[in-house]
Amino acid sequence: MSAVAKEWREIPARYNLEGSECGNCGRKYFPKRNMCPHCRRNGFGKMRPYDVSKKGKIFTFSIIHDAPEANRDLKPYAVAMVRTDDGLLISGQLTDVDLAQIEIGMRVRAVLRKLGDAGPSGIIHYGFKFVPDL
Secondary structure, three states: OHHHHHHHHOOOOOOOOEEEEEOOOOOEEOOOOOOOOOOOOOOOOOEEEEEOOOEEEEEEEEEEOOOOHHHHHHOOEEEEEEEEOOOOEEEEEEOOOOHHHOOOOOEEEEEEEEEEEOHHHOOEEEEEEEEEOO
């Protein structure tokens, strides 16, 4: 079982903000793409891995007061569009913050957190969320 867990941990894009950058035009994308939608000129093979900045500012946000059954214990909670320091827009949940203190322009950083579990199978799903960058 530990070999399986290790294999998942070693997939670079799994727990990192890994995007892609076009070798033709230099545009950056998240999530990762196989082809640049901007230049489309021989996009296959021109894309290269790109480590997206884990820090940025809140571009916009929303407070969720009602949630699906799986997220009932989280409500209310906040989600945000974050413009990373390298200019990409990424959506994610805001955590470890007083909901009344959230504001546009607030500095945040991405962290690895538990997103949920698969019930009886016991598999825990991890991913990124955003916390205040103090």
